[in-house]
Structures are given as structure tokens and as C-alpha cells.
Amino acid sequence: MERELRLMKGNEAVAEAAIRAGADGYFGYPITPQSEILEYLMEAKPYETTGMVVLQAESELAAINMVYGGAACGKKVMTTSSSPGISLKQEGITYIAGAELPCLIVNVVRGGPGLGTIQPAQSDYFQAVKGGGHGDYHLIVLAPASVQEMADFVELGFDLAFRYRNPVMILSDGAIGQMMEKVYLNPHRERSKDVPEWATTGKPPTRSRNIITSLDLDPEAQERFNLKLVAKYNEIREKEVRYEEFQCDDADYLLVAYGTSARVCQKSVQLARMEGIRVGLLRPITLFPFPSERISVLADRVKGILSVEMSAGQMVEDVLLAVNGKVTVKHYGRMGGMIPTPEEVVENLRSKIIGG
Amino acid sequence: MAKVRGSIVVNIDRCKGCEICMISCPTGTIAMAEEVNSKGYNFAYPANPDLCIGCANCAIVCPDGVITVYKTKI
Amino acid sequence: MAEVTGIKEIIKPENLVYKRTGIMTDTVLSYCPGCGHGTAHRILAELIEEEGLQSKAIGVSPVGCSVLLYNFLDIDWQEAAHGRAPAVATAIKRLLPDRFVFTYQGDGDLAAIGTAETIHACNRGENFLIIFINNGIYGMTGGQMAPTTIPGMKSSTSPFGRDVRMMGNPLKMTDIVATLPGTYYVTRQSVHTPANVKKTKRALRKAIQYQFHNKGTCFVEIVSNCPSGWKMTPVESIRWMEENMLPFYPLGDMKVPDEKTGK
Numbered sequence: 001m002e003r004e005l006r007l008m009k010g011n012e013a014v015a016e017a018a019i020r021a022g023a024d025g026y027f028g029y030p031i032t033p034q035s036e037i038l039e040y041l042m043e044a045k046p047y048e049t050t051g052m053v054v055l056q057a058e059s060e061l062a063a064i065n066m067v068y069g070g071a072a073c074g075k076k077v078m079t080t081s082s083s084p085g086i087s088l089k090q091e092g093i094t095y096i097a098g099a100e101l102p103c104l105i106v107n108v109v110r111g112g113p114g115l116g117t118i119q120p121a122q123s124d125y126f127q128a129v130k131g132g133g134h135g136d137y138h139l140i141v142l143a144p145a146s147v148q149e150m151a152d153f154v155e156l157g158f159d160l161a162f163r164y165r166n167p168v169m170i171l172s173d174g175a176i177g178q179m180m181e182k183v184y185l186n187p188h189r190e191r192s193k194d195v196p197e198w199a200t201t202g203k204p205p206t207r208s209r210n211i212i213t214s215l216d217l218d219p220e221a222q223e224r225f226n227l228k229l230v231a232k233y234n235e236i237r238e239k240e241v242r243y244e245e246f247q248c249d250d251a252d253y254l255l256v257a258y259g260t261s262a263r264v265c266q267k268s269v270q271l272a273r274m275e276g277i278r279v280g281l282l283r284p285i286t287l288f289p290f291p292s293e294r295i296s297v298l299a300d301r302v303k304g305i306l307s308v309e310m311s312a313g314q315m316v317e318d319v320l321l322a323v324n325g326k327v328t329v330k331h332y333g334r335m336g337g338m339i340p341t342p343e344e345v346v347e348n349l350r351s352k353i354i355g356g
Numbered sequence: 357m358a359k360v361r362g363s364i365v366v367n368i369d370r371c372k373g374c375e376i377c378m379i380s381c382p383t384g385t386i387a388m389a390e391e392v393n394s395k396g397y398n399f400a401y402p403a404n405p406d407l408c409i410g411c412a413n414c415a416i417v418c419p420d421g422v423i424t425v426y427k428t429k430i
Numbered sequence: 431m432a433e434v435t436g437i438k439e440i441i442k443p444e445n446l447v448y449k450r451t452g453i454m455t456d457t458v459l460s461y462c463p464g465c466g467h468g469t470a471h472r473i474l475a476e477l478i479e480e481e482g483l484q485s486k487a488i489g490v491s492p493v494g495c496s497v498l499l500y501n502f503l504d505i506d507w508q509e510a511a512h513g514r515a516p517a518v519a520t521a522i523k524r525l526l527p528d529r530f531v532f533t534y535q536g537d538g539d540l541a542a543i544g545t546a547e548t549i550h551a552c553n554r555g556e557n558f559l560i561i562f563i564n565n566g567i568y569g570m571t572g573g574q575m576a577p578t579t580i581p582g583m584k585s586s587t588s589p590f591g592r593d594v595r596m597m598g599n600p601l602k603m604t605d606i607v608a609t610l611p612g613t614y615y616v617t618r619q620s621v622h623t624p625a626n627v628k629k630t631k632r633a634l635r636k637a638i639q640y641q642f643h644n645k646g647t648c649f650v651e652i653v654s655n656c657p658s659g660w661k662m663t664p665v666e667s668i669r670w671m672e673e674n675m676l677p678f679y680p681l682g683d684m685k686v687p688d689e690k691t692g693k
Binding site for chain 3: 027058065067068069070073077091201211212215
């Protein structure tokens with residue numbers, strides 16, 4: 001498969017990858033630091049080539065509900081935003097999860113709460129991984145650490161979304177959205193002509209009507225539906241965990257970090273090893289499902305674990321659950337748009353884990 | 357001159373007794389029954405069947421679509 | 431089926447003049463006695479049958495009394511979040527432009543929480559039909575004040591009548607969308623008498639046919655009654671509607687395409 005090499009921003013890579021993945025529709029609303037995605041698509045005019053619909057909605061609320069409408073037609077549709085906009089989309093996201101619709105949502109995270117800042121952060125972990133909207137549901141959450149993964153996860157995200165009839169979120173951040181790197185782009189994939197059996201496309205005489213809804217007033221039926229979702233999430237936990245390890249084989253200490261933090265931590269591992277401290281890095285690629293089992297196995301071998309995040313400590317709760325008291329787990333984080341330095345991470349590993 | 361005669365069929369169980377058919381009937385064919393249906397509503401019925409002209413006004417305004425209408429000329 | 435009949439000899443297939451359309455399912459409507467929703471559903475169903483659109487129709491149901499609308503018409507449906515139906519329909523129509531797409535929304539859905547979605551879809555000129563049921567009250571939640579509750583009208587959250595100085599003014603959404611360049615056909619109708627039902631059906635038929643002109647949004651308001659929310663019998667509610675609602679929401683076309691130019 002011939003892949004085209006380009007130098008692109010992470011946001012642009014998402015847009016280009018969407019066209020190449022054969023997306024049917026994009027519905028967005030500008031917000032920093034992800035507006036390049038909509039700008040790129042409007043410039044690229046895929047509606048003249050692949051037929052992909054691109055629309056600037058009047059709000060994030062409208063955009064996510066357009067995604068609902070398109071997804072319910074069985075189409076490959078997506079939206080992108082950044083933290084405050086993703087908060088607005090939560091209503092639509094829970095309806096999409098409740099109606100079991102496939103779609104792709106990209107969050108190029110910025111610092112919060114509130115308007116916060118336009119600088120990168122990882123403070124939407126809870127919102128992405130634990131729910132965000134109301135009701136018992138999960139998104140499949142992919143955490144890219146490079147422009148390459150921004151592109152790759154678009155296609156992967158759509159595939160997972162349709163495999164499980166579940167919304168998928170790419171949880172990126174302002175740094176990865178804005179940085180430029182080389183990226184290998186997949187060749188163009190034709191837009192799919194397949195119509196899923198559940199899609200609302202107009203009822204032919206050959207089938208009964210399709211109804212896309214998240215409502216069931218009968219409690220027994222609603223509970224059966226909830227149990228069906230639980231079974232689906234368990235299957236996802238079993239089959240879709242993705243992570244990457246860096247020098248974990250002989251590690252005495254473990255760093256756990258995703259996205260931008262993981263890039264920093266890779267350097268921290270090198271710095272620590274130059275000082276004779278044997279450190280490894282586990283980078284979760286899927287945040288839901290979380291690589292709990294692998295962390296639990298590594299916890300049997302290491303003396304302590306540091307969770308490094310650009311947040312006040314969110315993923316660390318999942319690390320703690322995975323480790324279940326076997327070794328010390330601490331958190332180190334920067335917030336408000338600040339990115340930890342590799343040196344800071346080593347320093348905190350020393351003070352919080354090795355010295356502790 | 358041919359006289360138009362009509363006849364209606366009311367689905368008793370689906371009638372909610374709102375009386376809108378009754379007030380929309382131009383000939384006074386319809387009244388509400390003394391007895392009630394399985395839901396407890398006094399249902400509409402053709403109390404004066406000879407007056408019906410089959411205009412279908414009752415069926416057209418019925419929110420629950422419980423009335424079927426027939427018409428013939430004699 | 432238990433039934434009562436008029437003169438038996440007349441009841442023959444060749445004499446049939448009116449029968450419930452097969453597009454309506456057998457599910458009993460969840461509405462209160464006398465509620466105009468049922469009539470509005472039925473004429474919509476009749477038109478889908480008469481225009482041969484069952485295999486092309488995709489409806490978007492709202493949140494409100496008609497939230498279960500998808501159980502009543504035998505077509506494909508999407509149930510939207512409160513107020514978001516025009517956004518949902520926007521994507522459906524853009525992705526499947528040859529389908530017949532419509533939303534069916536109440537006044538709380540369309541004129542309060544969904545104001546932005548309604549106005550922007552109409553302003554973009556999305557090629558679908560919006561059916562707007564205006565009964566001046568929140569029916570499903572038990573009779574609270576709606577954006578369309580008329581001045582002085584009582585509701586459970588305006589128990590002494592709507593005081594516009596305190597509660598603000600009713601919003602005439604149909605008048606607003608008629609001023610937008612994206613709308614193609616805008617009309618206000620009702621379904622409380624046989625004559626009005628026939629007029630509404632004519633208006634809806636036009637709106638359905640216009641959708642395939644691809645000239646913009648068609649918007650049909652249906653002023654309706656809410657006997658339970660208004661705390662009246664169905665017949666009283668119809669009289670009250672004629673005397674109070676219709677002077678405030680006068681019936682008629684607000685924007686019609688020029689038959690010659692089609693614009």
C-alpha cells in the first residue's frame with residue numbers, strides 16, 4: 001500500500017485522513033485550537049470529489065445533532081471540537097451512545113475549567129473516559145501521541161465505531177493538533193455504499209420500519225438495553241485494548257502517560273536511565289478500554305508507578321484501580337496549558353516514588 | 357333527485373369520547389353512548405343513523421381515526 | 431374489534447368514502463381525548479400514502495407529547511433530543527437528498543429550546559419540512575407555560591395568566607421564519623374543524639411536493655388544542671382556541687412561492 005508522505009499539522013491530518021477514509025459527512029463549529037480541521041475541509045472541497053458533506057453548523061449542539069442524524073442514516077460522519085465545545089456536545093453524545101450510533105468525535109483538548117485557556121491540556125480525561133453526558137455509557141477513546149496517529153486513528157476510529165455501533169472519541173490536545181510533523185497518509189478509500197440494516201433510509205416494502213431512538217419507557221426493556229450495552233463494553237474491554245511499552249522489560253519504575261505527556265516521558269526515561277535509574281513507560285493508546293491488566297502485570301515487577309498527565313490527576317485513578325495497592329502510585333501533572341518537562345518528570349519520580 | 361345516504365362504523369375500543377365528531381356532524385347523526393368502552397370512555401355512536409349523509413366530517417376530525425365512512429345514492 | 435354501525439346495508443366496500451390509512455400503525459395513540467396531535471398525524475400519514483412516499487420518508491420526532499410519534503406512522507424514524515430535530519434533519523437531507531425528510535415538533539421543542547436550530551435550518555434553506563404544533567403550552571410535562579402561551583393565558587407556571595411584563599412575550603416563530611430568505615413556503619393552519627383539516631392537508635401536500643423543488647425550507651404551523659393542559663373538555667378547548675388562540679395566531683399563508691417563477 002503506497003502511503004503519501006506529507007508535512008502537516010495534527011488538525012490538518014485529521015481532516016485529510018477523514019476525506020481519505022471515505023467519510024460521508026463532517027459537521028463542525030469553530031473553536032481554538034482545532035479550527036484548522038473545518039478550514040482544511042472547506043479548502044479541500046471534498047463535496048466536489050468524494051461527495052463528502054461538509055457543513056459549518058450554528059453551534060456545537062447543532063453539529064453533534066447533525067452527526068446523530070447522519071449516523072442514523074448509516075453514514076460515516078464526524079465532528080471535531082475542543083473542550084468547551086465538547087461540553088456542549090455531551091447531550092448529543094449520550095443520545096448517540098443511547099441510540100447505538102457509530103460516529104467519530106475529535107476533542108483537541110485545551111485547559112479548563114470554563115473557558116480556561118487555548119493551550120494544550122489533558123484535563124478532559126474523566127469526561128471522555130467516564131461518561132461526560134448522563135446515563136451508563138462509554139465511548140471508545142483513542143489517544144494519539146503524534147500527527148501520524150491523528151491521521152491513523154480517524155480510519156481506526158470509524159472502523160471501531162461501526163464494528164461496535166458506538167461513538168468513538170479521539171482525545172488529542174492542542175499541542176498535537178497544532179504541531180507539524182511528517183505523516184504518511186493512506187490512499188483514498190471509496191465512500192461505502194453499504195447500508196447497515198438498522199439505518200433509517202426510507203422504509204422499503206421488504207423490511208419493517210427502522211426507528212433510531214434512545215427512549216424506552218418500559219423499565220424492564222430499558223434495563224435489558226443497559227445490560228446489552230454492558231456486554232458490548234465488556235467485549236470492547238476484552239478485544240480492543242491498545243498500548244505501547246517503552247523500555248519496560250527491565251524497569252524498576254514505571255511511568256504511565258498518554259498523548260503529549262507520553263512524548264515528554266519518553267525523554268524522561270532516557271534521562272533517568274543515564275543516571276542509572278531503570279525506568280519504563282507504558283503509553284495507553286486506548287483510554288477506554290484502559291490497559292488495566294497490563295499495568296497490573298507490570299505492577300508485580302516494578303517498585304513504583306508515576307502517572308504523568310497534563311491535569312490535576314485523572315488517569316491516575318484508573319492506574320490506582322489497575323494496581324490495586326500492589327505498589328505506590330503517584331501523580332505528577334501540570335495544568336492550565338503548561339506541559340511538563342522531561343527533567344521535572346524525573347525529579348518527581350525521584351521525590352515521589354524512589355525517595356518515597 | 358337522488359338522495360345521499362351514509363353510514364359510519366365506530367371502533368368502540370379506540371374511541372376516547374372527545375365529542376369532536378359529534379359537534380362536527382352537520383346532521384346530528386352522532387351522539388355519545390350512555391355505556392362506556394373498555395377504557396371507560398363514553399364512545400361515539402350513530403344515534404340517528406337515518407340522518408347520516410356520509411360526508412365524513414366526523415372521520416376527518418377524529419384525532420384517533422376511529423370512524424370509517426360509507427356513502428351511497430338511492 | 432368492537433364496533434357500532436349505522437345502516438348496515440350501506441356498509442359495502444364499493445361505498446367506502448373514508449377509512450384510516452394503513453400508514454398509521456395499530457398502536458393506540460398516547461394522546462388525551464380530543465388532542466389535535468392525532469388529527470395532524472393522520473393527515474400526514476394519509477399524504478405519505480397518497481404521494482407514495484413510504485419508502486422515501488424519514489421523520490424526525492421531537493421531545494414533548496409527540497415523543498412517541500415514531501410508534502404511530504409506519505415509516506423510518508429518528509427520535510431527536512429536545513429542540514434538535516432541525517439539526518438532525520439537516521444532516522439526513524444533505525446525506526440523502528432524494529428522500530422526503532420532515533420534523534414534527536411542538537412549541538416547547540421548536541420555539542424555546544430549539545429556537546436556534548429552527549431559525550438556522552430555515553435560514554440556510556434546508557430542503558425539508560417542519561411541522562410545528564402550537565398549542566400554547568407544555569403538554570407532556572403537565573401544562574407549564576410555553577414560549578407560545580398567549581398573554582393572560584393560564585398555565586401551571588403562569589397560574590394567574592401570562593403576565594408579559596414579568597414572563598415576557600409569546601414568540602411567533604412562524605412570523606419570524608417567514609422573513610428568512612431560506613424558507614420557501616410558510617403557513618399557519620389548524621385541525622379543529624373538518625374544513626380546517628382539509629385546508630391543512632392541502633397545505634401539507636403542497637409543502638411535501640415543494641420539498642422536491644429543492645428551493646428551501648417549508649414550514650407548516652398547526653395551531654392546536656390541549657384540553658388537559660388547558661383544563662377544559664375537548665369541545666370547550668376548541669371553542670377557547672377559536673376565541674383566544676386564533677385571533678393571536680391568525681391562520682393563513684405567510685409566504686408562498688410564486689407559481690409562475692417558482693421562487
